[in-house]
Amino acid sequence: MPTRRARPPGADAGLVADRLHSAAIHLLRRLRREDDASRLSAPRLSVLSVVVAAGAPTLGALATAEQVRPPTMTRLVAALEDLGLVAREPDATDGRQVRVRATAKGRAVLARGRARRVDVLADRLRALDPAELGALDETLAVIERVVRTLP
Amino acid sequence: MPTRRARPPGADAGLVADRLHSAAIHLLRRLRREDDASRLSAPRLSVLSVVVAAGAPTLGALATAEQVRPPTMTRLVAALEDLGLVAREPDATDGRQVRVRATAKGRAVLARGRARRVDVLADRLRALDPAELGALDETLAVIERVVRTLP
DNA sequence: TATATATAGTTAGCTTGGCTAAGTAATATG
DNA sequence: CATATTACTTAGCCAAGCTAACTATATATA
Numbered sequence: 001m002p003t004r005r006a007r008p009p010g011a012d013a014g015l016v017a018d019r020l021h022s023a024a025i026h027l028l029r030r031l032r033r034e035d036d037a038s039r040l041s042a043p044r045l046s047v048l049s050v051v052v053a054a055g056a057p058t059l060g061a062l063a064t065a066e067q068v069r070p071p072t073m074t075r076l077v078a079a080l081e082d083l084g085l086v087a088r089e090p091d092a093t094d095g096r097q098v099r100v101r102a103t104a105k106g107r108a109v110l111a112r113g114r115a116r117r118v119d120v121l122a123d124r125l126r127a128l129d130p131a132e133l134g135a136l137d138e139t140l141a142v143i144e145r146v147v148r149t150l151p
Numbered sequence: 152m153p154t155r156r157a158r159p160p161g162a163d164a165g166l167v168a169d170r171l172h173s174a175a176i177h178l179l180r181r182l183r184r185e186d187d188a189s190r191l192s193a194p195r196l197s198v199l200s201v202v203v204a205a206g207a208p209t210l211g212a213l214a215t216a217e218q219v220r221p222p223t224m225t226r227l228v229a230a231l232e233d234l235g236l237v238a239r240e241p242d243a244t245d246g247r248q249v250r251v252r253a254t255a256k257g258r259a260v261l262a263r264g265r266a267r268r269v270d271v272l273a274d275r276l277r278a279l280d281p282a283e284l285g286a287l288d289e290t291l292a293v294i295e296r297v298v299r300t301l302p
Numbered sequence: 303t304a305t306a307t308a309t310a311g312t313t314a315g316c317t318t319g320g321c322t323a324a325g326t327a328a329t330a331t332g
Numbered sequence: 333c334a335t336a337t338t339a340c341t342t343a344g345c346c347a348a349g350c351t352a353a354c355t356a357t358a359t360a361t362a
Binding site: 010013014016017018020021022030031046066068118119120121125126128130132133134135136138139140142143144146147149 | 162164167171172174175176181182193269272279283284285286287291293295298301
Binding site: 070073095096098 | 338339341
């Protein structure tokens with residue numbers, strides 16, 4: 001990170017960007033190990049989550065949502081299928097498309113797996129000053145908005 | 152993500168954790184492509200950054216700082232060495248240890264590479280309301296603290 | 303001091319998740 | 333009907349994570 005110095009009146013966007021980037025890297029790195037219990041990696045968990053939320057999205061829609069290329073999504077879906085968490089279905093009207101639907105097991109595993117992965121983090125957040133948690137909650141809306149506008 | 156509902160008096164730590172996790176995933180995913188110009192992936196950039204900041208850390212210290220296992224760090228350092236960005240040096244007093252030092256090229260590339268990667272993000276942050284940026288700046292301190300206390 | 307143990311890194315080999323390029327099958331379009 | 337275009341898959345590459353097992357050095361102990 002750049003040298004930390006007294007902060008000018010308006011916070012320096014470059015510095016904030018750098019810290020945000022770095023924090024994201026380290027957050028995920030530490031959370032990664034929590035996958036072990038559910039055997040669900042972050043990308044798989046994320047896909048499963050979108051599948052459940054969206055109902056029966058096409059593979060292409062999933063790839064777009066997850067910001068990966070179709071071959072990557074083919075592989076992620078195949079892995080989830082092998083685990084019995086989702087099923088492929090042909091689209092009713094367009095024979096090229098593949099719809100992905102969560103199985104009952106998939107929905108169950110999602111609920112438990114995601115909770116487990118994020119629980120460690122949630123525990124730490126519970127230890128925060130309520131005002132800090134509130135501020136984080138509000139700032140997250142800003143972060144989410146910024147992330148959405150990224151290229 | 153869990154269903155979004157009216158927020159109770161104190162923000163729900165579980166929900167906030169989930170959003171923070173998800174935001175981190177998507178932030179990194181979108182920033183990843185910016186690596187292309189500098190040819191420096193996020194992990195490599197991060198290691199180089201620690202090396203520059205720390206002076207001449209041992210490989211083990213780097214692994215600890217970056218929360219990866221020694222073999223992973225051996226490989227990251229080897230890659231940076233191949234690129235001429237860092238050099239290995241034997242420790243003066245302990246023959247088992249390897250010290251990693253940035254080359255002049257490494258320091259130069261770090262400055263440009265990191266800036267480029269994070270520039271897209273910084274641009275978006277500059278578009279924020281100054282108050283929002285200030286809030287983000289302060290909340291980042293909280294996030295950084297939380298991340299440090301993670302297992 | 304000689305031997306045993308512990309520590310720091312490396313090597314080998316596996317897995318996952320990203321990518322591009324090229325192929326197949328289905329749909330749209332001229 | 334012929335040709336594009338589209339949706340997905342296959343093949344094959346690379347990076348980055350891991351564990352297990354090895355080497356070399358340092359340290360502790362009998």
